[in-house]
Amino acid sequence: MAKVIYNLLLLVFIFVVLWSVMGIMAGDHMIRKGWFLTTGLLASVGISFLLTLITSIAIKTQQNASLTAVMGLPLMIPMLINILRLTAYASGTTPDNNPWNEMTLLTSIITLVTGLSLWLFPYLWRS
Amino acid sequence: MEESTGNVKFRLAPWKWAAMILLVYVFVAGWIVPLNPGIIEVSPDKATAGEMVVLNITGYNSSYVSDASSHRAWLRLTGDTVIEARHVQAWDDRHLTASFYIPSVFPVRQDAYPLTLVIDHGTEGTSLLPNAIFITPAQEQDTADLKLWFQQKITDVHKKAGIQYPFRNILSETIRNTYFHVPMWFAMIILFGISAWYSLQYYRKGQIDFDTKSVAFIKVGIIFGLLGLVTGMLWAKNTWNAYWSWDVKQNMSAICLLIYAALMVMRSSVEDDMQKARLTAGYNMFAFVLLIPLLFIIPRMTDSLHPGNGGNPALSGEDLDNTMRMVFYPAVIGFFLLGLWISELVYRTDRLKRSLWS
Numbered sequence: 503m504a505k506v507i508y509n510l511l512l513l514v515f516i517f518v519v520l521w522s523v524m525g526i527m528a529g530d531h532m533i534r535k536g537w538f539l540t541t542g543l544l545a546s547v548g549i550s551f552l553l554t555l556i557t558s559i560a561i562k563t564q565q566n567a568s569l570t571a572v573m574g575l576p577l578m579i580p581m582l583i584n585i586l587r588l589t590a591y592a593s594g595t596t597p598d599n600n601p602w603n604e605m606t607l608l609t610s611i612i613t614l615v616t617g618l619s620l621w622l623f624p625y626l627w628r629s
Numbered sequence: 630m631e632e633s634t635g636n637v638k639f640r641l642a643p644w645k646w647a648a649m650i651l652l653v654y655v656f657v658a659g660w661i662v663p664l665n666p667g668i669i670e671v672s673p674d675k676a677t678a679g680e681m682v683v684l685n686i687t688g689y690n691s692s693y694v695s696d697a698s699s700h701r702a703w704l705r706l707t708g709d710t711v712i713e714a715r716h717v718q719a720w721d722d723r724h725l726t727a728s729f730y731i732p733s734v735f736p737v738r739q740d741a742y743p744l745t746l747v748i749d750h751g752t753e754g755t756s757l758l759p760n761a762i763f764i765t766p767a768q769e770q771d772t773a774d775l776k777l778w779f780q781q782k783i784t785d786v787h788k789k790a791g792i793q794y795p796f797r798n799i800l801s802e803t804i805r806n807t808y809f810h811v812p813m814w815f816a817m818i819i820l821f822g823i824s825a826w827y828s829l830q831y832y833r834k835g836q837i838d839f840d841t842k843s844v845a846f847i848k849v850g851i852i853f854g855l856l857g858l859v860t861g862m863l864w865a866k867n868t869w870n871a872y873w874s875w876d877v878k879q880n881m882s883a884i885c886l887l888i889y890a891a892l893m894v895m896r897s898s899v900e901d902d903m904q905k906a907r908l909t910a911g912y913n914m915f916a917f918v919l920l921i922p923l924l925f926i927i928p929r930m931t932d933s934l935h936p937g938n939g940g941n942p943a944l945s946g947e948d949l950d951n952t953m954r955m956v957f958y959p960a961v962i963g964f965f966l967l968g969l970w971i972s973e974l975v976y977r978t979d980r981l982k983r984s985l986w987s
Binding site for chain 2: 553572573579618
């Protein structure tokens with residue numbers, strides 16, 4: 503659990519630092535800042551929970567580093583696609599007619615991931 | 630263990646017989662039932678309004694010579710806005726010519742007018758080709774021609790007797806793949822579902838037997854998924870003109886198989902059996918839940934060539950008529966029962982291996 507919170511804070515920290523550094527160096531091009539912030543925070547939550555769960559599986563195996571990537575990437579893709587689309591919407595590069603659909607989908611995927619992780623962590627961690 | 634080795638009575642559960650009978654029926658009916666007659670090609674495909682045009686029509690599965698006087702042909706703009714052919718002549722079973730006078734004025738004003746060709750025959754029934762010919766507007770327009778559009782109507786159309794599958798222009802014979810491609814995915818998703826349920830049982834009860842069962846279902850589900858992907862690629866080559874066009878549905882199905890492939894990789898790199906079973910159960914439940922947005926929600930929100938996504942209809946009345954339903958539903962049930970049967974065999978061999986080698 504502490505591991506998740508650590509990963510979550512790390513991701514949020516990276517997100518904020520990257521955004522501000524990019525903003526200083528290249529100018530802030532996000533047209534809809536609220537959307538971008540929400541997406542970034544939600545993405546941090548989802549990715550931290552998912553990858554921590556996958557790592558907790560992979561660490562029990564022999565090749566734990568490569569297995570994290572092999573198992574984590576396919577599972578992350580639905581979430582990543584959503585995040586990409588929402589980010590594109592936030593930066594105004596694509597005309598998205600209904601961003602709330604995407605946001606609802608992202609939120610529900612992340613809720614699922616979080617719920618499942620919280621349920622399965624204690625089970626997988628036991629040895 | 631019984632002692633009698635002489636005459637072992639061969640008995641199969643009724644549902645296994647049902648699976649075999651359904652699949653034999655699906656393969657026989659899926660392959661031998663003919664398609665409705667259709668129109669493959671029309672030349673010329675361009676004409677100018679206000680002139681006579683003679684269309685050379687190439688048919689498919691047609692027998693134009695029989696009862697040759699009963700042919701009628703129309704070019705349709707929309708709904709009841711049609712012109713009837715002045716003369717229709719059948720040359721052989723596959724070739725027909727129809728001469729039309731294209732009126733120089735159209736009821737609507739466009740840069741070009743795509744017309745649908747409709748042919749009716751006394752015994753062969755109706756066939757049509759959308760956008761058969763494109764008409765460019767005439768130089769000189771005679772407003773008296775306007776009434777020609779409304780003089781005839783498409784009436785008294787015939788339906789071919791017997792059992793046929795519908796002829797669809799891009800699909801043509803590949804429409805039969807509906808009986809093999811679609812049930813593969815249905816079977817795969819149900820097998821993965823059963824596997825996730827056994828993982829849940831393992832999570833709750835912790836008996837290694839549930840793990841063996843769940844893995845057997847995953848193995849067979851992967852095979853069905855691969856078959857679904859291969860049949861889909863062959864179908865895509867014939868209709869979308871490429872085996873792999875990076876369509877969202879294709880990508881998502883490939884990722885779905887990658888998820889389960891990763892599970893098998895993960896299993897092969899854990900030594901301890903109990904550890905392996907616990908990790909499998911956790912990952913399997915997690916993966917199955919994430920499969921639902923991957924396969925069912927995201928493709929629906931994106932542009933896609935695949936039916937059922939990006940606003941395309943799926944299994945609608947035109948693509949799956951009542952004749953096809955008579956084969957399609959048995960195919961779904963048959964392939965699912967086959968998957969269940971194979972999974973059972975895989976489970977039993979795995980259980981034997983476990984008890985022999987440990």
